[in-house]
Amino acid sequence: MKILVQKFGGTSVANLECMRKVLLKVRQGLDNGYKVVCVLSARAGETNRLLALASEWSQTPDPAESDVLVSTGEQVSIALFSMLLKDAGIRARSLLGWQIPIITDATSGSARIHEINGDKLKKLLEENDVLVVAGFQGMTEDGRITTLGRGGSDTSAVALAAALDSCECEIFTDVNGVYTTDPNICSSARKIDKISYDEMLEMASQGAKVLHIRSVEFAKKYKVPVHVRSTFSDDPGTLVTQEDSTMEALLVSGIAFDKDQARVTLHGLPDVPGIAAAIFGPLSEAGILVDMIVQNTSQDGHTDMTFTVSRKDLKKTLDLMEDVARKTGATEVAHDVNVAKISAIGVGMRNHSGVAARAFSTLNREGINILMISTSEIKITVLIEEKYLELAVRILHDTFGLDWDIN
Amino acid sequence: MKILVQKFGGTSVANLECMRKVLLKVRQGLDNGYKVVCVLSARAGETNRLLALASEWSQTPDPAESDVLVSTGEQVSIALFSMLLKDAGIRARSLLGWQIPIITDATSGSARIHEINGDKLKKLLEENDVLVVAGFQGMTEDGRITTLGRGGSDTSAVALAAALDSCECEIFTDVNGVYTTDPNICSSARKIDKISYDEMLEMASQGAKVLHIRSVEFAKKYKVPVHVRSTFSDDPGTLVTQEDSTMEALLVSGIAFDKDQARVTLHGLPDVPGIAAAIFGPLSEAGILVDMIVQNTSQDGHTDMTFTVSRKDLKKTLDLMEDVARKTGATEVAHDVNVAKISAIGVGMRNHSGVAARAFSTLNREGINILMISTSEIKITVLIEEKYLELAVRILHDTFGLDWDIN
Numbered sequence: 185m186k187i188l189v190q191k192f193g194g195t196s197v198a199n200l201e202c203m204r205k206v207l208l209k210v211r212q213g214l215d216n217g218y219k220v221v222c223v224l225s226a227r228a229g230e231t232n233r234l235l236a237l238a239s240e241w242s243q244t245p246d247p248a249e250s251d252v253l254v255s256t257g258e259q260v261s262i263a264l265f266s267m268l269l270k271d272a273g274i275r276a277r278s279l280l281g282w283q284i285p286i287i288t289d290a291t292s293g294s295a296r297i298h299e300i301n302g303d304k305l306k307k308l309l310e311e312n313d314v315l316v317v318a319g320f321q322g323m324t325e326d327g328r329i330t331t332l333g334r335g336g337s338d339t340s341a342v343a344l345a346a347a348l349d350s351c352e353c354e355i356f357t358d359v360n361g362v363y364t365t366d367p368n369i370c371s372s373a374r375k376i377d378k379i380s381y382d383e384m385l386e387m388a389s390q391g392a393k394v395l396h397i398r399s400v401e402f403a404k405k406y407k408v409p410v411h412v413r414s415t416f417s418d419d420p421g422t423l424v425t426q427e428d429s430t431m432e433a434l435l436v437s438g439i440a441f442d443k444d445q446a447r448v449t450l451h452g453l454p455d456v457p458g459i460a461a462a463i464f465g466p467l468s469e470a471g472i473l474v475d476m477i478v479q480n481t482s483q484d485g486h487t488d489m490t491f492t493v494s495r496k497d498l499k500k501t502l503d504l505m506e507d508v509a510r511k512t513g514a515t516e517v518a519h520d521v522n523v524a525k526i527s528a529i530g531v532g533m534r535n536h537s538g539v540a541a542r543a544f545s546t547l548n549r550e551g552i553n554i555l556m557i558s559t560s561e562i563k564i565t566v567l568i569e570e571k572y573l574e575l576a577v578r579i580l581h582d583t584f585g586l587d588w589d590i591n
Numbered sequence: 592m593k594i595l596v597q598k599f600g601g602t603s604v605a606n607l608e609c610m611r612k613v614l615l616k617v618r619q620g621l622d623n624g625y626k627v628v629c630v631l632s633a634r635a636g637e638t639n640r641l642l643a644l645a646s647e648w649s650q651t652p653d654p655a656e657s658d659v660l661v662s663t664g665e666q667v668s669i670a671l672f673s674m675l676l677k678d679a680g681i682r683a684r685s686l687l688g689w690q691i692p693i694i695t696d697a698t699s700g701s702a703r704i705h706e707i708n709g710d711k712l713k714k715l716l717e718e719n720d721v722l723v724v725a726g727f728q729g730m731t732e733d734g735r736i737t738t739l740g741r742g743g744s745d746t747s748a749v750a751l752a753a754a755l756d757s758c759e760c761e762i763f764t765d766v767n768g769v770y771t772t773d774p775n776i777c778s779s780a781r782k783i784d785k786i787s788y789d790e791m792l793e794m795a796s797q798g799a800k801v802l803h804i805r806s807v808e809f810a811k812k813y814k815v816p817v818h819v820r821s822t823f824s825d826d827p828g829t830l831v832t833q834e835d836s837t838m839e840a841l842l843v844s845g846i847a848f849d850k851d852q853a854r855v856t857l858h859g860l861p862d863v864p865g866i867a868a869a870i871f872g873p874l875s876e877a878g879i880l881v882d883m884i885v886q887n888t889s890q891d892g893h894t895d896m897t898f899t900v901s902r903k904d905l906k907k908t909l910d911l912m913e914d915v916a917r918k919t920g921a922t923e924v925a926h927d928v929n930v931a932k933i934s935a936i937g938v939g940m941r942n943h944s945g946v947a948a949r950a951f952s953t954l955n956r957e958g959i960n961i962l963m964i965s966t967s968e969i970k971i972t973v974l975i976e977e978k979y980l981e982l983a984v985r986i987l988h989d990t991f992g993l994d995w996d997i998n
Contacts, residue, residue, distance in 0.1 A: 200647060200648055203648075234667070237667070237671065238670075238671070238674065240607060241607060241610075241671045241674050241675060242674040242675065242677075242678050243678075244678075245674045246673060246674050246677040246678075248684070249670045249671075249673040249674045249677065249684075249685055250670070250674075252666060252669065252670040252673075252685050252687075253666070253667060253670035253671065255666075256663035256666050256667055259659060259660070259662075259663050259666075260641070260644070260660060260663055262659065263645075263656045263657070263659040263660035264644065264645070264648045264656075264660065266653060266656040266659075267645065267648050267649040267652045267653050267656045267657075268648060268649065270649075270653040270656070271649050271650075271651075271653075277655070277656075278656055278659050280659075280736075282689065283734055283735075327690055328690075329687075
């Protein structure tokens with residue numbers, strides 16, 4: 185039995201007209217001899233509508249009950265789409281998370297998948313040509329509904345593909361695939377035909393927003409090739425898969441960026457053991473994600489610590505840091521929101537030195553000051569002034585040859 | 592453990608303000624030392640919204656998928672209300688039909704309850720003070736979602752009370768209880784304090800519309816006393832319970848009526864064996880419910896057959912009867928929609944003759960012609976011209992002493 189998992193996001197199932205396009209994609213799968221497992225998100229706007237309802241009812245809605253509430257969004261999608269399939273004479277049925285079941289841990293709102301009963305799915309695929317599965321949701325061992333967090337339907341799809349072994353996975357969305365950078369900023373941005381899991385992980389976390397990051401982790405772990413495509417075109421899209429030699433030929437695969445950055449600096453910190461814990465402990469307890477971190481070399485037994493957080497967390501961060509400053513004797517807490525993060529990503533960097541230097545000198549040539557630097561094996565990230573972001577994206581895109589299609 | 596089942600309908604959970612009133616009722620239960628099983632319907636308008644969505648998607652929506660769709664209505668209600676309870680510091684959780692489970696047959700859209708796991712509920716009541724259960728829904732043995740049909744939440748509540756043995760059941764609605772007749776038509780209509788299951792069955796099927804008829808059948812079968820009350824007042828309401836001597840003292844307990852009637856007559860039917868089957872077989876196959884039936888005495892080997900159906904079924908009925916007339920040689924198919932049905936109901940009739948005669952003479956005195964008659968042990972029903980309905984309700988209500996409170 186050849187099985188294809190196809191996932192369609194909220195904009196793809198927003199209304200009847202969109203769902204008819206989804207039906208065409210499912211039919212293509214069937215015509216190619218596949219049995220199809222079709223994973224759907226809630227219709228566009230539905231999850232937000234339900235969350236708004238929850239906030240009307242409670243200032244701090246119970247997380248477990250929130251999951252019961254928002255999981256109805258996908259339930260509506262799968263019921264409606266199954267009706268369409270049945271009307272088209274296709275043997276199909278809907279499946280909720282608990283009906284498979286997709287077993288998760290009990291972390292309401294961002295549960296992790298533990299286990300999926302692939303045998304039951306295969307049995308159901310003998311009686312049906314299409315199974316329409318609710319994305320984004322699962323069930324705990326003791327039968328409570330959980331949700332996987334925003335974008336979790338991507339993870340559902342990849343996990344289902346993994347549970348069905350050697351099954352292919354297509355993620356349909358409203359874009360044609362993954363681009364070398366944002367085409368709205370850089371007109372010479374190109375669609376990437378093939379990208380490695382690691383590169384995609386860096387792209388996604390940097391804001392490429394095409395695939396949910398946890399779904400890519402899942403795909404990498406279970407070696408599931410993921411095909412990102414558009415519901416509204418026949419473009420072949422981008423294949424996210426294991427690293428191979430064609431990818432390594434390229435120094436840099438893409439330029440990602442993120443404007444949602446705020447920089448915080450503690451000046452005049454005493455350079456004593458435990459100072460980092462004193463700063464980042466309270467942030468972690470408050471659930472604030474810290475992104476880049478730089479500590480200056482100590483002078484006269486004092487040092488500066490600079491880090492970035494999401495702008496929505498800035499106020500809370502400053503409150504916590506004022507408290508840390510009092511306790512540690514730091515002289516000042518400074519901050520800046522007019523900053524942006526830009527990254528060059530590529531598995532090719534692993535075997536080539538000089539990529540960072542080339543990025544820095546390119547930025548320098550245009551007079552763009554680098555505020556912070558962070559590097560990993562396959563990524564170089566710099567923090568710059570926000571006003572230079574678009575320019576920086578274009579010149580880095582150009583400098584690393586992303587304008588030419590050499591894939 | 593003292594357990595109280597409380598059911599709240601769509602208007603009682605329509606919005607946050609209404610749900611706060613529901614919270615007060617639940618609190619009263621808790622304050623009186625009960626653990627509470629709270630059964631909720633979908634918020635007013637929600638089921639219709641979902642059904643409209645289904646009709647947009649399909650002219651004949653798949654019934655099993657319709658159940659998946661509309662069952663989200665109650666899911667939203669129980670999640671939101673559980674949030675309120677949690678915020679009020681009450682130990683509570685929501686429960687969907689499949690989580691209990693409430694096992695039903697596989698008749699999508701009007702499933703019948705087979706079994707409820709009362710032990711699991713009792714165990715959950717040890718950890719919680721309130722269980723918020725989705726009404727109207729269940730699950731088949733093999734794990735598919737079913738719904739119990741319109742008004743099914745009443746049935747859910749009574750069935751849960753039965754599964755929890757010797758548990759009390761309160762059905763909250765937007766009226767104060769069951770009335771001797773419709774107060775909009777007869778200003779002297781009174782609330783009934785106590786009514787038997789059988790009387791309530793006749794009242795409900797005649798359009799009293801306070802309790803879903805299947806819930807009353809369930810209550811009768813398992814001897815569950817059902818207390819019908821208003822969410823929006825502290826009125827003691829109406830107790831639906833086993834027949835007792837106080838009820839038998841009353842000849843007639845209530846006057847019910849139904850305007851949704853259309854009369855169909857086949858004239859000149861050959862009076863041969865199988866003629867009734869030839870008429871009512873096709874109607875039954877078409878899912879048309881026939882209410883009253885009268886066959887005239889045969890003359891010259893020919894007879895007339897008259898019956899009533901719901902007005903929405905009239906066109907289909909006439910089409911079928913034209914066909915029957917052709918096949919059987921009946922001379923004419925006549926119909927009349929300006930008719931209405933009126934019934935006097937009371938367990939007291941069992942031991943008293945003359946109730947029917949009194950009803951007929953009362954109607955006759957006012958010049959109201961009786962078109963059809965049907966009687967049972969505890970009910971007399973007549974079909975009259977619709978224009979006389981309000982008058983007939985008032986004079987029968989008066990004639991049987993329902994204006995005076997002698998309960």
